[in-house]
Amino acid sequence: MGIVERTLSSRPSTDTLVVGFVAVVGTVLLFDLLARFAAIEIPLFWGMTFGGRTTFVGFAGLLWSGIVVGLIFGLAGIGLSMTYSILNFANFSHGDLLTTGAFTGWGAALLVAGWGLADAGYLLTVRAGSGPGPTEIGASVVSAPVAVLIGALVAALLTIAAALVIDRTVYKPMRDRGGIPLLIASIGVALILRYVIQFVYGSRNRGVTSTEGVRRDVLGVSINLHDLSLVIVAVALMLAMHLLLQRTKLGKAMRAMADNKDLALVTGIPTERVVQATWILGAGLAGVSGYLYVLERGTAEFNIGWFLLLFIFAAVILGGIGSIYGAIAGGLVIGLVHEVSLIWLPSDFNAAAAFAIMILVLLYRPEGIFAGVSTA
Amino acid sequence: MTDGSGSEPQGGEQSPGAEPPGDGSVRAVFDDMFGRIERSDVLIVATAMVAVYTLFTIFVLLRLGITTGTPNAIASAWRELTFLFAAYAMLALALNLHWGYTGLFNIGVAGFMAVGVYTMALLSTPADAISGQGLGLPLPIGVIGGMIAAALVGLVAAVPALRVRADYFAIVTLGLSEIIRLTLNSRTLSEWTLERFGFATGGGSGIDLPDRPTDALFDTAVGEALIELFVVEIGGEEVTLVAASVLRRFTWAVVMLAITVGFYWLLRRIGFSPFGRVLKSIREDELVAQSLGKDTRIFKIKVFMLGCALMGLAGILWQGSQGFVSPDSFRPIVTFYVFVAVIIGGSGSNTGSVIGALFFVSLLFLAPRRVGGIVDARLDLLDAPGTFAGAVDPLITVFNAEPMLAYAIDNISALQFILLGVVLILIVQYRPDGVMGHRTETAAAADLDRPNRGESDE
Numbered sequence: 001m002g003i004v005e006r007t008l009s010s011r012p013s014t015d016t017l018v019v020g021f022v023a024v025v026g027t028v029l030l031f032d033l034l035a036r037f038a039a040i041e042i043p044l045f046w047g048m049t050f051g052g053r054t055t056f057v058g059f060a061g062l063l064w065s066g067i068v069v070g071l072i073f074g075l076a077g078i079g080l081s082m083t084y085s086i087l088n089f090a091n092f093s094h095g096d097l098l099t100t101g102a103f104t105g106w107g108a109a110l111l112v113a114g115w116g117l118a119d120a121g122y123l124l125t126v127r128a129g130s131g132p133g134p135t136e137i138g139a140s141v142v143s144a145p146v147a148v149l150i151g152a153l154v155a156a157l158l159t160i161a162a163a164l165v166i167d168r169t170v171y172k173p174m175r176d177r178g179g180i181p182l183l184i185a186s187i188g189v190a191l192i193l194r195y196v197i198q199f200v201y202g203s204r205n206r207g208v209t210s211t212e213g214v215r216r217d218v219l220g221v222s223i224n225l226h227d228l229s230l231v232i233v234a235v236a237l238m239l240a241m242h243l244l245l246q247r248t249k250l251g252k253a254m255r256a257m258a259d260n261k262d263l264a265l266v267t268g269i270p271t272e273r274v275v276q277a278t279w280i281l282g283a284g285l286a287g288v289s290g291y292l293y294v295l296e297r298g299t300a301e302f303n304i305g306w307f308l309l310l311f312i313f314a315a316v317i318l319g320g321i322g323s324i325y326g327a328i329a330g331g332l333v334i335g336l337v338h339e340v341s342l343i344w345l346p347s348d349f350n351a352a353a354a355f356a357i358m359i360l361v362l363l364y365r366p367e368g369i370f371a372g373v374s375t376a
Numbered sequence: 377m378t379d380g381s382g383s384e385p386q387g388g389e390q391s392p393g394a395e396p397p398g399d400g401s402v403r404a405v406f407d408d409m410f411g412r413i414e415r416s417d418v419l420i421v422a423t424a425m426v427a428v429y430t431l432f433t434i435f436v437l438l439r440l441g442i443t444t445g446t447p448n449a450i451a452s453a454w455r456e457l458t459f460l461f462a463a464y465a466m467l468a469l470a471l472n473l474h475w476g477y478t479g480l481f482n483i484g485v486a487g488f489m490a491v492g493v494y495t496m497a498l499l500s501t502p503a504d505a506i507s508g509q510g511l512g513l514p515l516p517i518g519v520i521g522g523m524i525a526a527a528l529v530g531l532v533a534a535v536p537a538l539r540v541r542a543d544y545f546a547i548v549t550l551g552l553s554e555i556i557r558l559t560l561n562s563r564t565l566s567e568w569t570l571e572r573f574g575f576a577t578g579g580g581s582g583i584d585l586p587d588r589p590t591d592a593l594f595d596t597a598v599g600e601a602l603i604e605l606f607v608v609e610i611g612g613e614e615v616t617l618v619a620a621s622v623l624r625r626f627t628w629a630v631v632m633l634a635i636t637v638g639f640y641w642l643l644r645r646i647g648f649s650p651f652g653r654v655l656k657s658i659r660e661d662e663l664v665a666q667s668l669g670k671d672t673r674i675f676k677i678k679v680f681m682l683g684c685a686l687m688g689l690a691g692i693l694w695q696g697s698q699g700f701v702s703p704d705s706f707r708p709i710v711t712f713y714v715f716v717a718v719i720i721g722g723s724g725s726n727t728g729s730v731i732g733a734l735f736f737v738s739l740l741f742l743a744p745r746r747v748g749g750i751v752d753a754r755l756d757l758l759d760a761p762g763t764f765a766g767a768v769d770p771l772i773t774v775f776n777a778e779p780m781l782a783y784a785i786d787n788i789s790a791l792q793f794i795l796l797g798v799v800l801i802l803i804v805q806y807r808p809d810g811v812m813g814h815r816t817e818t819a820a821a822a823d824l825d826r827p828n829r830g831e832s833d834e
Contacts, residue, residue: 089543090546090547119765121765121766121769122765124765125764128765129762129763129765170805173805174804174805177808179541179542180481180543181804181808183543183546184715184719184800184804185800185801185804185805187712187715187800188796188798188800188801188804189797189801190797191712191793191794191796191797191800192793192794192801194793195790195791195793195797196790198790199764199787199790199791201764202763202764203790310550310554313547313551317544346562346564346565348558348561348563348564348565348579349559349562349564349565351554351558352554352555352559355551355552355554355555355558356551356555358551359548359552362540362544363536363537363540364536366540366541366544
């Protein structure tokens with residue numbers, strides 16, 4: 001099977017063709033962007049133009065929001081990439097782990113921030129029903145930093161707990177069953193998680209965070225402190241993951257398992273424990289990234305994670321499945337594509353553009369665009 | 377099998393069993409169509425259908441009791457059941473061709489349906505429709521065009537995608553179906569095509585569709601006679617037992633059921649043809665098929681296009697028959713529904729796909745809401761609390777479960793999805809072959825059973 005696949009897939013001619021195509025498109029877009037900065041507009045056919053008008057500040061704003069969402073995709077992608085390489089299946093419930101973290105975490109954060117303002121049930125269910133508004137509760141990094149921090153911890157812990165329970169009941173009995181049965185089971189898990197969340201928290205899209213005083217001028221640049229804290233936390237967690245995988249014995253064991261399961265087993269690596277550690281790390285990061293995503297956008301709905309899932313997959317695939325650095329880089333690329341493509345595409349096509357890139361990478365470079373060194 | 381005739385190489389013609397040849401030509405035609413193994417399958421499907429339709433009759437009776445409105449409610453429930461059963465059976469059969477026969481894990485079913493429905497709409501919707509504009513061509517052109525478009529999109533997807541791993545293929549098809557949905561959802565694109573070419577998808581607000589062909593029947597004398605048939609006199613008063621609107625839609629559901637039989641017949645023919653045998657060998661071991669000189673890529677591309685065309689047709693008959701469609705009807709959840717149907721039935725078995733669709737639609741999709749309605753109507757519960765917290769509070773403070781029950785009934789749609797997830801996991805864990813998947817469908821056209829073993833479907 002392997003030989004046949006290789007002869008079918010590694011045809012250098014298509015590869016060079018694709019690389020050439022990407023290079024041409026990239027160059028055209030770059031010149032177009034430069035023309036836009038210079039406010040040059042040359043009409044082409046069908047009402048399309050070369051160049052146009054884009055201010056540099058507008059472009060910088062798109063870059064910044066691209067980095068912010070890209071870090072969310074990357075942080076969530078680390079967990080997806082780890083479960084994909086160590087447990088060997090595409091986990092379709094990963095997005096709903098993000099939602100789990102978002103709702104449990106913000107329930108706790110609102111409870112702390114709004115203690116005494118409303119009854120505990122209202123706060124714990126993230127403002128289901130009627131009660132004081134988000135500004136009154138005041139959950140923001142400015143007015144209630146401790147609450148936001150506690151919320152992040154709760155998000156991580158409860159998502160880990162959920163993932164461990166799910167692994168024990170669903171995935172463990174079918175550990176050796178191959179990718180597709182596990183994938184199908186994970187679709188079942190995704191449905192259960194999403195609709196348990198809907199049952200408990202309701203289906204309303206509700207405001208969660210307070211945005212009062214969150215936008216500050218830092219060194220002359222107006223910055224949203226929520227975005228800034230997202231970036232800081234995400235980068236710190238990514239660094240921590242890097243150190244964990246490179247410097248600890250657990251990290252070494254995980255890398256060994258991702259590389260060759262049977263070899264890891266005969267070397268005496270306790271594979272079940274490594275699997276548990278994978279879930280703990282992956283779900284913890286997923287929970288926190290769901291929580292941070294709500295911090296950034298300010299609202300929460302029961303299907304936010306599901307909508308993010310394909311983007312996270314895109315990030316992981318782009319970076320090469322199994323590499324956490326690839327997932328981070330892929331997340332940033334997808335985030336930037338999602339935002340910066342708005343210069344050329346109407347806003348109802350930017351998600352499609354991100355998915356199209358994912359498909360093209362899967363088809364023509366399934367090992368990811370940063371492949372070469374698979375570190376973790 | 378008592379006469380052992382199955383060992384003859386040309387086993388397709390003669391009537392099997394104790395039945396002498398030429399005894400009943402209907403029987404012979406029937407056997408030719410479905411084959412002898414499948415006769416027991418027809419019985420299984422028929423039994424399951426009778427059971428399910430009876431169950432839904434009981435649901436209506438429990439809900440309403442016996443009133444003059446009951447016949448209409450029963451007809452309406454049967455209509456809904458038939459309509460969705462036929463739709464999901466067709467989709468499950470098409471998916472079974474991809475996944476069960478050839479092992480192509482396609483989770484973009486909704487996207488291919490959308491291509492079929494929207495192409496049909498763009499070709500056949502009149503140009504003066506309220507939402508979305510088409511070219512106003514005759515309906516058959518639209519339907520055939522929709523199938524061809526779905527097959528072509530399948531071709532575009534299959535040519536590069538078939539060389540990647542099964543799980544990558546899954547992600548590619550899901551991504552494609554989302555791209556299709558987002559494209560159809562685009563207001564910008566809709567305005568642009570309207571300006572340039574004079575047709576438009578209508579973006580998020582959807583597109584109007586041509587009338588169902590069966591509706592024309594109700595403008596004729598036959599249709600009026602049919603409507604009259606259900607108007608009776610009870611105690612000197614004219615009572616309409618089944619409303620004309622229900623009859624119209626029921627007629628279409630019956631047509632869909634007939635087309636489902638056609639789907640089944642087609643896929644059965646394919647399964648037992650030399651082409652189908654190659655497909656099964658690809659599923660079992662692609663390398664062997666290649667070693668025997670079959671160009672498996674061509675086979676996979678062909679079967680993928682055929683399955684996509686059938687998905688497009690199923691989409692047209694289902695979503696395309698309701699006067700209006702919007703991109704929201706093609707969310708990935710629809711694909712998962714079809715998967716649940718195939719998995720329940722057991723991938724690889726056509727009869728299983730039909731049974732799976734029946735069980736999915738009746739027990740998992742429609743029954744929870746019906747049961748919720750009965751509980752709601754019969755138990756005379758309190759008003760449901762608006763939130764989960766409001767339902768938990770009485771439960772833990774005064775051990776009163778009634779608000780929780782009322783809340784659960786109120787949010788039965790969420791519970792239904794949870795049930796669906798649980799069923800999916802349980803089947804994959806404990807019954808990976810589904811209800812009917814444990815039966816081995818032999819690749820050979822001739823019967824390989826030893827004589828005197830009896831006709832068993834186990």
